[in-house]
Amino acid sequence: MGRAFLYVILGGGVAAGYAALDFSKSGISHGELCIISEEPVAPYERPALSKGYLLPEDPPRPPSFHTCVGENEERLTLKWYKEHGIELVLGTRVKSADVRRKTLLTAAGETISYKILIIATGARALKLEEFGIYGSNAENVGYLRNLADATRLVTVMRSCVGGNAVVIGGGYIGMECAASLVINKINVTMVFPEAQCMARLFTPKISSYYEDLYKSKGVRFLKGTVLSSFENDSSGKVTTVILRDGTRLPVDMVVVGIGILPNTSLFEGQLTLERGGIKVNGHMQTSDSSVYAVGDVASFPVKLFHEIRRLEHVDSARKSARHAVAAIMAPDKTGDFDYLPFFYSRVFTSSWQFYGDNAGEVVHYGDFSGKSFGAYWVNNGQLVGSFLEGGTKEEYEAIAKVTRLMPMVEDIPELERQGLGFALSVSQQPPPPPPPVKGTDSSIVLEKPLYTWHATAGIVVATSIALFTYWYRRRRRRVLV
Ligand SMILES: Cc1cc2nc3c(=O)[nH]c(=O)nc-3n(C[C@H](O)[C@H](O)[C@H](O)COP(=O)(O)OP(=O)(O)OC[C@H]3O[C@@H](n4cnc5c(N)ncnc54)[C@H](O)[C@@H]3O)c2cc1C
Secondary structure (H helix, E strand, C coil): EEEEEEEEEEEECCCHHHHHHHHHCCCCCCEEEEEEECEEEEEEHHHHHHHHHCCCCCCCCCCCCCCCCCCCCCCCCCHHHHHHCEEEEEECEEEEEEEECCCCCCCCCCCEEEEEECCCCEEEECCCHHHCCCCCCCCEEEEECCCCHHHHHHHHCCCCCCCCCECCCCCCCHHHHHHHHHHHHCEEEEEEECCCCCCCCCCHHHHHHHHHHHHHHCEEEECCCCCCEEEEEECCCEEEEEEECCEEEEEEEECCCCCCCEEEHEEEECCCEEEEECCCCCCCEECCCCEEEEEHEEEECCCCCCEEECCCCCCHHHHHHHHHHHHHCCCCCCCCCCCEEEEEECCEEEEEEEECCCCCCCCCEEECCCCCCEEEEEHHHHHHHHEEEEECHHHHHHHHHHHCCECCCCCCCHHHHHHHHHHHHHHHCCCCCCCCCCCCHHHHHCCCCCCCCHHHHHHHHHHHHHHHHHHHHHHHHHHCC
């Protein structure tokens, strides 16, 4: 038994939804595209699962958060796929792939062949068992990666109102779940080995702000320790969490958020892997020219930082998927993916965004006891990352823009003094006209000195120099390529 399609997307998550929309916009014919997904639902905006979905009042449910509502684009329901002649093969796991023969074999025994494959298999939640701790299959222990996990968590939460929950892990999932548990009137203790929450991204000062916020909502933090084992009652429910330091925590439920693992296994030995993901070029094309990879599973060149990276965030899933479709449909008109890493989160009434890279020296600004504050990261004299809590749309756009410009920064105390004002003023400047260049010989351009930003010289000078630096870097890159 078998079917053949021109385009197949393996995986039906965020990236698949955005790719489907762009395929349809580019005018593919009915019957040309197929999406195969293990989940029984059409692609949806996964971040909704740890935010609205877990709330006790008016929680959103499908179809309200199908892709592509996250970018205010059309909401792709089952009806939409049908009307656009896109074959959705749901509730179907692909159990093997043969890249050479261009075929996928489903768990139901069907062979689906393709001319072009987009791998969008995302990632799966790491299980406690992979760290030698057993019992996470108990009915009151939950993970959160997909709609089924979220539905299960809601059921458990509803039976635990007024009770105690332990959240294992202090990353994205742990923090967002802890906030939802609190809103569901459940007492929360967070346990993680690091000295601070969100240790991979936040500075200790930023973490401390959010930990204080959570503490003000009643959350207890047990840091620098890890889960050792569970104790269960006769029905198998976990009743006590035992930590490595001997602490015993009575519980009604446990949520585990200890990281994810990209779903690469079908392609190991067939495609080149790097940084734990499937390696792609600037067209999101893998080591096999008929196969593309996007979203959490793809390791792609981040041009800004001259590095291959694998990101686990929704914006990169959406944009990498769209870029792959553009590269497939119009390869000659599509350049290399030029992505500015972007992460965000919303918990309680707080909301933050981060752009770029959290490398180098940190410059905090704003009022950490108030509602709006932030940080810049300056690496090798260049601004490479920006974080902002409590910003307006314009302010978030400004930090995104200044991060992409990557201006040189020499006077760190002045940057700290100007704070968000620096991003706002840089972002409002039009790009300066290119400075006069003697002759057309590119070597003359390369000989020009790299200007740096002296904040003390005033913001006007600073921004024009920053913009010149941006122009210069781009020009230099063009010249060198
Ligand atoms: C609860 C939660 C909250 C999040 N919140 C945020 C946030 O606030 N901000 C942010 O930037 N990011 C957030 N993320 C991350 C973001 O959702 C992911 O980066 C994004 O979903 C990745 O998209 P993807 O399409 O690559 O993978 P996914 O959306 O994970 O989709 C992968 C799909 O492939 C399917 N699949 C895998 N293997 C197979 C197979 N063998 N056969 C068939 N189907 C298969 C899976 O079932 C799944 O449907 C969150 C993630 C979660 C889980």
